[in-house]
Amino acid sequence: MTTLPPWLATVKFDENGLVPVIAQDATQGTVLMVAWMNAEALSETVQTKQAVYWSRSRQKLWRKGEESGHVQHIHEIRLDCDADVILLSVTQDGGIACHTGRKSCFYQRLEGSGNQPHWVSTEPVLKDPKLIYK
């Protein structure tokens, strides 16, 4: 492995070489999703100004939108105080970040209280996933 440039060496990748990344809508502030990047994905994200993640399930680079068209255009990249989480400010093509066809992946809300709360799906499906992944 080649030596990382200083800006990339600042990021504390975990024991698997990954860092969690939050994508947030640049105008509305909605938290859209969380995924992971390795150094290569982060580097390509900076160069292309489009979000590139590391797919842990497929074990390869995941250029967000390559299948769905739901590309995330980068406005800003931030790093937290511990340098182990990244926050992207993005414009979400299609207004859909989630593979379920919803705007945000965070569509399950905890309702009720006491000992029996439960998760409720709250956000509308904007597009049938069958039509997204043809």
Added chain:
Amino acid sequence: MTTLPPWLATVKFDENGLVPVIAQDATQGTVLMVAWMNAEALSETVQTKQAVYWSRSRQKLWRKGEESGHVQHIHEIRLDCDADVILLSVTQDGGIACHTGRKSCFYQRLEGSGNQPHWVSTEPVLKDPKLIYK
């Protein structure tokens, strides 16, 4: 370990029994911080309506604000499509989430482009950490 109630069993804790948690300001939408919870921390968060994390460095429950006074009051708890990330909507006491005395932990912004971008601290320190942690 006792059997988890259904709402808690829905959450996919990782191999260390932890799930990453994003705290977002309820009114402004600012992403304040990311920390971790185990099942006990999440359960206590729901019961007390205040954010309780698991400190990986100290290996114990971290009742946010117990030292600093910077308690996070819970408005809403969301779970993502994979059930492995939690999003809290909170009111942040003191307006400071970060141990550096800043509103948000995400105060380092990547600036410049090409091969030599660099991280720049962008947010003001609202309170000297020496005064927060006496």
